[in-house]
Amino acid sequence: VARRLSILCVALVALPGSLCAIELPVVAHTLPNGLRVLLHEDHSAPAISSYIFFRSGSRNERYGTTGIAHLFEHMMFNGGRKYGPGAFDDQIEGNGGSTNGYTSRDITAYLNNFPREALPLVLDLESDRMGHLALTPENLEQERGIVMEERRLRIDNQVTGVMHEALYLHAFVRSPYRWNTVGFMGDLKRITLADARAYFESSYAPNNAVLVLAGDLEPDATLALVRRYFGGLPRRPAPEPVDASEPPQEGERRVTVRKAAELPAVLIGWHGVRMLDPDRPVFDVMDRLLAGGDSARLDQDLVRAHEVATEVGADSGWGIDPELFTVYAQARPGKTAATLETRIDAVMTALAEERVSDDELRKAKNQLRADFIRSLKSVSGKANQLGYFEAAFGDYRGLFGLEAAWEAVSAEDVQRVARSHLVRAQRTVVVLEPLARGSAG
Amino acid sequence: VKVLTLLLALGGAALGADELSLPPVTRATLDNGLRVMVAEYRELPLIEFYLIVGAGAAQDPPGKEGLATLTAATLTRGAGERSATELARAIESLGGQLGASAGTDGTIVSGEFLAQDFPAGLDLLRAVLLDPRFERDEVRRARDEQLAGIVAALEEPSAIAEKCYAAFLYGAHPYGRPAEGRRDAVRRLGRGDVRAYYERWYRPNNTILVLVGDLTARDALIRLREAFGAWRAAPDAIPQRAAAPEPQRERRVLLVDKPDATQTQLRFGNIALARSHPDHLPATVANTILGGGFTSRLIEELRVKRSLTYAAWSMFAARLTGGDFRLGTFTKSPTTAETLALALEVEGDFRSRPPARPALDKAKAYLRGQFPLKLESPDALAARLADIEFQGLPADELTTYRHRVAALTPDDVARAAARHMPTPETVAIVVVGKAAELRPQLGDRFGPVETVQPEACEELAARD
Numbered sequence: 048v049a050r051r052l053s054i055l056c057v058a059l060v061a062l063p064g065s066l067c068a069i070e071l072p073v074v075a076h077t078l079p080n081g082l083r084v085l086l087h088e089d090h091s092a093p094a095i096s097s098y099i100f101f102r103s104g105s106r107n108e109r110y111g112t113t114g115i116a117h118l119f120e121h122m123m124f125n126g127g128r129k130y131g132p133g134a135f136d137d138q139i140e141g142n143g144g145s146t147n148g149y150t151s152r153d154i155t156a157y158l159n160n161f162p163r164e165a166l167p168l169v170l171d172l173e174s175d176r177m178g179h180l181a182l183t184p185e186n187l188e189q190e191r192g193i194v195m196e197e198r199r200l201r202i203d204n205q206v207t208g209v210m211h212e213a214l215y216l217h218a219f220v221r222s223p224y225r226w227n228t229v230g231f232m233g234d235l236k237r238i239t240l241a242d243a244r245a246y247f248e249s250s251y252a253p254n255n256a257v258l259v260l261a262g263d264l265e266p267d268a269t270l271a272l273v274r275r276y277f278g279g280l281p282r283r284p285a286p287e288p289v290d291a292s293e294p295p296q297e298g299e300r301r302v303t304v305r306k307a308a309e310l311p312a313v314l315i316g317w318h319g320v321r322m323l324d325p326d327r328p329v330f331d332v333m334d335r336l337l338a339g340g341d342s343a344r345l346d347q348d349l350v351r352a353h354e355v356a357t358e359v360g361a362d363s364g365w366g367i368d369p370e371l372f373t374v375y376a377q378a379r380p381g382k383t384a385a386t387l388e389t390r391i392d393a394v395m396t397a398l399a400e401e402r403v404s405d406d407e408l409r410k411a412k413n414q415l416r417a418d419f420i421r422s423l424k425s426v427s428g429k430a431n432q433l434g435y436f437e438a439a440f441g442d443y444r445g446l447f448g449l450e451a452a453w454e455a456v457s458a459e460d461v462q463r464v465a466r467s468h469l470v471r472a473q474r475t476v477v478v479l480e481p482l483a484r485g486s487a488g
Numbered sequence: 489v490k491v492l493t494l495l496l497a498l499g500g501a502a503l504g505a506d507e508l509s510l511p512p513v514t515r516a517t518l519d520n521g522l523r524v525m526v527a528e529y530r531e532l533p534l535i536e537f538y539l540i541v542g543a544g545a546a547q548d549p550p551g552k553e554g555l556a557t558l559t560a561a562t563l564t565r566g567a568g569e570r571s572a573t574e575l576a577r578a579i580e581s582l583g584g585q586l587g588a589s590a591g592t593d594g595t596i597v598s599g600e601f602l603a604q605d606f607p608a609g610l611d612l613l614r615a616v617l618l619d620p621r622f623e624r625d626e627v628r629r630a631r632d633e634q635l636a637g638i639v640a641a642l643e644e645p646s647a648i649a650e651k652c653y654a655a656f657l658y659g660a661h662p663y664g665r666p667a668e669g670r671r672d673a674v675r676r677l678g679r680g681d682v683r684a685y686y687e688r689w690y691r692p693n694n695t696i697l698v699l700v701g702d703l704t705a706r707d708a709l710i711r712l713r714e715a716f717g718a719w720r721a722a723p724d725a726i727p728q729r730a731a732a733p734e735p736q737r738e739r740r741v742l743l744v745d746k747p748d749a750t751q752t753q754l755r756f757g758n759i760a761l762a763r764s765h766p767d768h769l770p771a772t773v774a775n776t777i778l779g780g781g782f783t784s785r786l787i788e789e790l791r792v793k794r795s796l797t798y799a800a801w802s803m804f805a806a807r808l809t810g811g812d813f814r815l816g817t818f819t820k821s822p823t824t825a826e827t828l829a830l831a832l833e834v835e836g837d838f839r840s841r842p843p844a845r846p847a848l849d850k851a852k853a854y855l856r857g858q859f860p861l862k863l864e865s866p867d868a869l870a871a872r873l874a875d876i877e878f879q880g881l882p883a884d885e886l887t888t889y890r891h892r893v894a895a896l897t898p899d900d901v902a903r904a905a906a907r908h909m910p911t912p913e914t915v916a917i918v919v920v921g922k923a924a925e926l927r928p929q930l931g932d933r934f935g936p937v938e939t940v941q942p943e944a945c946e947e948l949a950a951r952d
Contacts, residue, residue: 089531091531091864092860092861092863092864093509093860094857094860094861094864124782133783133792136781136782136783137783137850140781140782140783140850140853140854141846141849141850141853141854142853142857143853143854143856143857143858144854144857144858145781145782145854145858145861146782147782160858160861161857162857162860165857188795189792189795190795191795192795192796193791193795193797193798194798195820196751196795196796196797196798196818196819196820197798199750199751199820200751200798200799200818203750203751204645204749204750204751205644206643306748307746307747307748308643309639309640309642309643310636310639310640310643339580340576340579340580341572341573341576341580342573342576342577342579342580342581343580347573350633351573351629354629354632357633357636357637357639357640358640377640379632379636380635380636380639406581409581410577410580410581413581413582413583414580414583415583416583417582417583417584417600417602418583420532420533420534420602421534421600423532424531424532424534424864424865424866424867425861425864425865426861426864427861482748484745484746484747484748484941
């Protein structure tokens with residue numbers, strides 16, 4: 048039996064040599080109730096990965112109830128109408144599957160990786176909680192305490208967590224991107240069952256969701272199963288659109304975090320562009336030019352040439368709304384945050400002032416392409432990427448356009464975008480001033 | 489050259505429900521003793537190299553703790569005609585990755601390249617393994633970064649907890665020593681030390697090389713032989729392994745002070761079993777019921793019923809000559825003693841009575857169902873194949889796994905739990921948090937308490 052290819056290689060004129068752009072064959076369908084369904088066949092293991100994305104994350108929250116999208120993600124595991132408290136995890140694991148969820152600023156995702164035989168059960172479980180989640184006081188109170196513990200873990204007792212929270216709170220003034228997905232402790236304490244009900248009503252409708260199934264499946268039979276389990280869920284009014292527009296930043300913002308820590312550190316964020324902006328791939332290229340390994344610019348300057356940093360990093364955020372482009376550096380023992388900043392400034396100035404060489408640009412693009420291929424190693428990775436692009440950016444095929452978009456970035460683009468966006472007046476600088484352990488904050 | 493091709497799995501139709509279809513593995517031992525395994529993987533245009541050099545921090549000479557880590561870090565900082573920066577640029581220009589890191593028993597050298605770059609990737613790997621430069625300035629840089637990394641890790645409560653737990657439980661045994669070493673020892677390491685460690689241990693007769701990727705096994709083997717055939721064996725390259733660690737008998741507590749913490753990290757456990765112990769599989773099944781997955785007893789009692797924590801887990805850290813059972817969780821400072829007492833009770837209760845049948849069935853289904861997913865990525869498969877060889881496990885370990893899990897009886901699992909999970913009265917407990925608040929909470933309820941600063945844990949590993 049000839050095996051159907053689960054990855055297609057599509058000739059791409061813009062790529063050098065015999066390279067081709069990767070595409071995943073997808074059967075896409077929208078049910079009458081608005082549920083978007085993506086199916087991808089891959090028979091390399093007798094397993095299936097399911098993802099349900101809701102087009103709702105902390106971006107859809109309001110002051111006073113920050114953290115509700117993530118708190119809600121927790122509540123989704125605590126029972127529907129047919130399956131009671133605890134049954135979801137029990138059924139999944141008892142049938143050889145694993146389950147999890149995650150929440151970002153833009154979306155909330157629920158995933159299961161399971162043996163193919165469990166597909167009808169998984170669809171039944173997912174449909175039960177999408178349609179009929181049990182919103183009880185017990186469910187809310189249980190998860191409230193757990194999520195507060197998660198916040199203590201990820202933010203309050205984590206130096207970089209505190210720095211990231213401070214950066215977004217100061218870089219954004221009006222956009223809901225400003226608060227962390229886990230929410231403020233005060234809001235976590237006061238979210239009510241009525242808030243949870245309202246959030247469920249507005250966000251967890253089939254027409255606000257994308258279901259992805261990837262793995263050892265047959266598309267026609269699978270689609271029939273999906274119709275059976277999800278076709279009866281009613282369409283509901285779409286959530287209110289989010290206006291995340293920001294007033295222009297008129298100058299540099301500086302924040303000091305004083306916290307018990309061993310080493311000083313600096314985190315800088317510049318306002319970038321939204322995912323669908325034609326200039327966004329340029330930010331990905333700049334991320335690799337700056338921090339794509341030991342030969343990249345920040346490593347070469349801060350770690351190697353000047354020996355002032357233990358660790359450097361850069362991140363070009365992908366968002367429905369304009370995200371931040373961030374650079375991070377942690378000082379060596381005996382070095383200061385001011386020294387880190389001086390060196391970062393020099394590196395950023397060079398990026399804007401001097402044309403990047405063809406070899407260096409090629410290196411960045413090759414890294415992006417290889418990382419993209421790496422993200423497709425598992426059926427879960429593929430389902431995640433497909434669903435994320437469909438839910439957050441409107442079309443899963445955006446994933447297949449990444450390679451060509453990176454390839455099209457020129458040295459002039461890098462210089463132009465660095466000059467227009469990575470400028471002092473557009474940045475927010477978070478400086479960590481370490482306090483000795485035991486001194487008062 | 490002896491070449492032996494083992495078909496680890498048969499093709500589609502003949503498969504029973506519990507067998508697993510895996511790519512065939514071609515095995516060879518080169519004349520210099522290098523053990524090679526090659527598996528074809530055709531899903532993505534990738535090549536994975538995964539090597540285990542059979543020496544690690546356990547082979548650090550006394551007073552030179554951290555040397556295996558420093559040697560691994562310097563290995564990829566210049567090789568052949570390439571300086572450190574030239575080498576990094578060559579790897580990264582291909583979108584590739586190549587790195588090395590030392591554990592206690594072995595050192596892992598791994599690389600990933602696009603399939604089209606197989607020859608170039610192999611050339612880079614060969615240079616790094618056979619012809620590292622170890623320039624004085626690069627050794628100094630790697631040493632300074634290692635020292636800075638030791639300081640930076642003192643900011644991470646969970647990293648502190650892991651390091652302190654190993655040191656507190658194992659003491660001077662190699663499994664208690666952090667691979668990155670003690671600061672006073674690392675500071676004194678130099679080029680001569682690194683070169684000596686490399687010359688002694690980085691030998692083909694002490695190395696396993698696994699290649700998984702989008703290539704033909706036959707061709708790949710020819711290339712590997714060309715690349716590594718000239719690597720010289722040395723008779724004294726196979727280390728004498730450390731003796732099995734001894735369990736501790738009396739419960740005791742290490743309180744690690746983090747005065748700024750609002751959350752306490754907890755770990756406890758005792759010496760358990762080596763990876764090659766025949767009980768490893770039933771012990772793993774038992775552990776899945778107690779502290780694996782999302783429906784474990786620990787999650788149920790600590791998280792679901794009481795919201796004391798976000799996560800709770802247990803595991804057997806099973807290694808070459810021994811290992812330990814450990815349990816971990818965290819909670820807000822005021823509920824530290826309550827959480828610790830409950831975790832001890834749940835663990836003690838679990839090991840002393842046979843697991844309920846539904847819980848056992850669920851754990852078995854979970855392990856069997858998840859197993860194919862643990863091997864679907866080419867890098868994961870390469871790592872697993874190398875580890876099986878390194879631990880001396882049977883070559884059919886992977887293909888028979890699901891069958892062996894299915895065949896375990898409730899008695900097998902209960903016996904393994906009772907034998908290898910510690911009685912709560914004997915465990916080593918590590919508590920990382922705000923000591924001023926925790927000391928009165930703990931009192932002497934859990935045993936004698938020793939209070940230390942986070943940086944002192946590296947010294948615990950040096951004492952007997």
